[in-house]
Amino acid sequence: GIIALGVLDFGAKAFDQQHALKFVYAPMCQQFGRECFKSVYSLSSVIAPQLKEVKQECFSWCYSLQDSTFPQMINVEQDAFQGCTSLKNLDLGKFDASNIAFDGYTKVKCVKAKHSDMEKEFENINNDVYHRNLLAGFIQMYGQILRI
Numbered sequence: 001g002i003i004a005l006g007v008l009d010f011g012a013k014a015f016d017q018q019h020a021l022k023f024v025y026a027p028m029c030q031q032f033g034r035e036c037f038k039s040v041y042s043l044s045s046v047i048a049p050q051l052k053e054v055k056q057e058c059f060s061w062c063y064s065l066q067d068s069t070f071p072q073m074i075n076v077e078q079d080a081f082q083g084c085t086s087l088k089n090l091d092l093g094k095f096d097a098s099n100i101a102f103d104g105y106t107k108v109k110c111v112k113a114k115h116s117d118m119e120k121e122f123e124n125i126n127n128d129v130y131h132r133n134l135l136a137g138f139i140q141m142y143g144q145i146l147r148i
Helices: 118-124
Strands: 023-025 045-047 067-069 089-096 110-114
Touching: none
Parallel strands: 023 045, 045 067, 067 089, 089 110
Antiparallel strands: none
């Protein structure tokens, strides 16, 4: 896993295809770049309490991603969580999630976000394969990253 203390941004493709990566804890990070964690198949948990923005395709095809906590989120770009079929709990904090759509095969159980009407979407979430969306990432390092 990665514990990124003092890191403010993760840039584009920073961890792209790092298949053994299982978790990320980035307490100071504010932005994840485009395709930052794309195709990181073993990634199951991301905790970034100060994260405010995720760029396009940030977590796309992270099949094992189940839980993500971003209580300060204000912007999520297109296809950020595309293909995250195991996603169960997603905290998007301050982001208005009313326009977010997930792949029809995503197993989302709980989405926390401002002004979101997710109950209606949950009723149809496993039946509508046309709904796709979300996004993440970008990186500049101003601290240290520790790999465990």
